[in-house]
Amino acid sequence: MKGCYILLGLTFFISCISESGTSGQGQNSGTAVKIIGSITRISNEIDSLLPADARIEVLADGHEWTEGPLWIERENLLLFSDIPRNAVYSWKEGIGVSEFLNPSGYTGELERGGEPGANGLLLDSQGRLVLCQHGDRQIGRLISEWNQPEPQFETIVNTFNGKRFNSPNDAVYNPAGDLYFTDPPYGLEGNINDPAKELDFQGVFLVKKGESKAQLLVDSLTRPNGIAFSPGGNTLYIANSDPQKACWIAYDVDDAGLSNGRIFYDATDRVGEEKGLPDGLKVHSSGVVFATGPGGIWIFSPEGKVLGKIKTGEATANCTFDTNEKNLYITADMYLLRVRMK
DSSP states (O other), X not given: OOSEEEETTEEEEOSOOOTTOOTTOOOOTTSOOOEESEEEESSXXXXXXXXXXOOEEEEEOOOSOEEEEEEEGGGTEEEEEETTTTEEEEEETTTEEEEEESSSSOOOSSOOOSOOSEEEEEEOTTSOEEEEETTTTEEEEEOSOTTSOOSOEEEEEOEETTEEOSOOOOEEEOTTSOEEEEEOSTTSTTGGGOTTOOOSSOXXXXXXXXXXXXXXXXXXXXXXXXXXXXXXXXXXXXXXXXXXXXXXXXXXXXXXXXXXXXXXXXXXXXXXXBSOOSOOEEEOTTSOEEEEETTEEEEEOTTSOEEEEEEOSSOEEEEEEOGGGOEEEEEETTEEEEEEOO
């Protein structure tokens, strides 16, 4: 809502920041906060997670396409990607947004278009930044210092059976330190029809801790995208961002890999009604799944029951929690957003 209300001769400002916003500016306490969208409560089970007055705050806008939010506890800040800009940004309360790393996903010298930057971001067991690098078509690790980040990377993995990946998109470590990641074609300039595409499928892969060779886990998903484990790591959730089969799939995790793949929730009939597709997702310590999809964030019980929705009104890419799950951070189109939690 925009505008000001007059009450007993006093003027109170509520969300009266202009629609253009201020890219790179964080919201400080005591200043007006821009609010967008709405929150729909379908089940009262959601009340234990979101307070009654929860709302969607705009922390920054004016980006091209935000992705990969990652909370860095030791620095008390959030990192997120802007894929078309080939950059990673940081956001900190009271300071706002600053460029953290550029380039982030494509380090080549030839000009290229498309989505070259880093997508998913995560930390390894030693607290080092790991990036799904679209343009370089690899999972890379930042090797420069946090206080002076430079675009210096080492390759964790970049091929399967001698063929280059499409464009690693999102990744997650299991409790044992094994790396699981998805590899759709979105980072290729020509997408699925790019002549540089070397794999004839879109895969889900595993790199065991201490190894540098990828194992193929799934090759049957048309657009594997977001990926996250249940608490304890017994279930792996994967988003499929294909408009013709827009769904989330759940797999059992065992020593042999993944088994018992089943549809967790199918949202294909909602595609086109609202902006967005199944994309990034995170799992709360309670087991509740927060998954981006048509309209914003879908909130699921571990059994796949829809508990509610955080309706951003924008194509929504990903989300993450901070320490102690006090806040949910959301990347949606040009925005960085926040929803305060219980």
